[in-house]
Amino acid sequence: MAFLLHYLFITAIISAVSFLLHRSSRHRRLRLPPGNLGLPLVGETLQLIAAYKTENPEPFIDERVRRYGSIFTTHVFGEPTVFSAEPETNRFILQNEGKLFECSYPGSISNLLGKHSLLLMKGSLHKKMHSLTMSFANSSIIKDHLLVDIDRLIRLNLDSWTDRVFLMEEAKKITFELTVKQLMSYDPGEWSESLRKEYLLVIEGFFTVPLPLFSTTYRRAIKARTKVAEALSLIVRERRKEYERGAKKNDMLAALLAGDDKFSDEQIVDFLVALLVAGYETTSTIMTLAVKFLTETPLALAQLKEEHEGIRAKKSESEALQWSDYKSMPFTQCVVNETLRVANIISGVFRRAMTDINIKGYTIPKGWRVFASFRAVHLDHNQFKDARTFNPWRWQSNSGISCPGHVFTPFGGGPRLCPGYELARVELSVFLHHLVTRFSWEPAEEDKLVFFPTTRTQKRYPINVRRRNRSFS
Ligand code: HEM
Ligand SMILES: *[C@@H]1O[C@H](CO)[C@@H](O)[C@H](O)[C@H]1NC(C)=O
Ligand SMILES: *[C@@H]1O[C@H](CO)[C@@H](O)[C@H](O)[C@H]1NC(C)=O
Ligand SMILES: *[C@@H]1O[C@H](CO)[C@@H](O)[C@H](O)[C@H]1NC(C)=O
Secondary structure, eight states: OHHHHHHHHHHGGGGTTHHHHTTSHHHHHSOOOSBOOOBTTTBTHHHHHHHHTSSOSSHHHHHHHHHHOSEEEEEETTEEEEEEOOHHHHHHHHHTBTTTEEOOOOHHHHHHHOTTSGGGOOHHHHHHHHHHHHHHTSHHHIIIIIHHHHHHHHHHHHHTOOSEEEHHHHHHHHHHHHHHHHHHOOOSSHHHHHHHHHHHHHHHHHTOOSOGGGOHHHHHHHHHHHHHHHHHHHHHHHHHHHHHTTOOOOSHHHHHHHSTTOOOHHHHHHHHHHHHHHHHHHHHHHHHHHHHHHHTOHHHHHHHHHHHHHHHHTSOTTOOOOHHHHTTOHHHHHHHHHHHHHHOSSOEEEEEESSOEEETTEEEOTTOEEEEEHHHHHTOTTTSTTTTSOOGGGGSGGGOOOOOTTTOOTTOOGGGOOTTHHHHHHHHHHHHHHHHHHEEEEESSOOOEEOSSSSEETTOOEEEEEEOOOOOO
């Protein structure tokens, strides 16, 4: 998802024509949010890219919020854009999805995603498919069906760790295997690894800038997408036959086959590809960054270990985690929230105004792009004390912070709320459980956070691991 957003940013350079439009006299009469449109065509794009190459997480927005306030106008990647760094405005944007705002992706992205993906759907079809996706990964489904495989597959992956691992790579492998299992009940093996290799090429296509149609990476990505789609179509066909014979499985594919919409194979495949894309970078990055922040905050790591050793002490070595175990990890949930808050894998979301929109005394002209920045809110010192420090204890119920729902929005909100929000939390928690109870580690090299084009660490976070002696009681 993060790369979708950045990609959206970047490909828009091409559509610089619209720059000319906002100079029209109509727009001069409207009261735009204050700001600076920068140079013709490039606007402030270069400042933005340069800013995010530093280690400071939010320099571009910080500087403009100081100068203009928390809603401002800029011009990036070929279009004038209104930025919001304010929780109420962000909420307004999210809640009015489909009414006043809609998301829009460039054609090169749609080709990679497939036109029947949830991310591109609109209107009543989106509403229906969004709720189907939500119910595929809701807490009772995770509890009754998904948790057992999450536990098993994470364990299996950790079994093979020795000496040095690149945490980001391992986390990606885990995430991919989990998603394939959840979507279509396939266990990892040669098949899933070769699918993943093709899939990685597809992902690269999302980053090709700025002229995708002329780029070999993009063409390779489109080819790989065809291969991925073929592999998935085979499964869909097989499963459709099984379904017609009355066989029942418990996964997303079953829900799509059983729906009364009679989706075509192509529709189902597009839908599945988009789910694979949406959960992949996000969940694996959050796993990696949680470990990074914990490693840099030894007191938090010690407290987390204690919590998980307490859970392990009551179970045998090979016993799987239960839902009740997940529900008795209060400190882990603080770590999860704090990681989401500080890391901001999805820094915010782009929308397009469907009509002239009046907000806080300003007008956002119809057709303009807006960016609701979650990161700016999550890192705002007025919202969170010492906002730029990783401090999981701030989430403890006795710490006195009360954080209204619309201030902390790592998973977005409104009609496009992330359907994987609970799943990602559970996967991260189970991963941390097995990691801290089975290993100790230290970073193998210094590795820095970078924020552009996506939030990640520069070197895939290499660590040296040692197996721990697991007798805790
Ligand atoms: C830490 C992990 C994750 C983060 C931070 C995250 C964040 C987000 C955010 C902010 C959005 C809203 C985008 C928008 O409003 O335009 C979103 C949408 C979405 N997410 Fe996630 N996500 C995560 C994991 C997952 C997982 C594991 C899945 C798999 C089920 C998933 C599936 C989706 C889908 C399908 C959408 C599109 C929803 C729609 O457009 O209706 N995400 N995610
Ligand atoms: C979760 O979704 C299932 C259908 O997939 C539904 O029967 C159940 O009521 C939902 N549970 C919650 C807690 O929303
Ligand atoms: C973490 O954030 C969610 C909102 O996304 C909130 O509902 C939950 O209470 C928070 N957990 C803790 C431990 O504060
Ligand atoms: C693990 O620790 C226990 C108790 O501290 C000890 O009895 C046992 O021999 C240790 N096992 C290994 C493999 O070091």
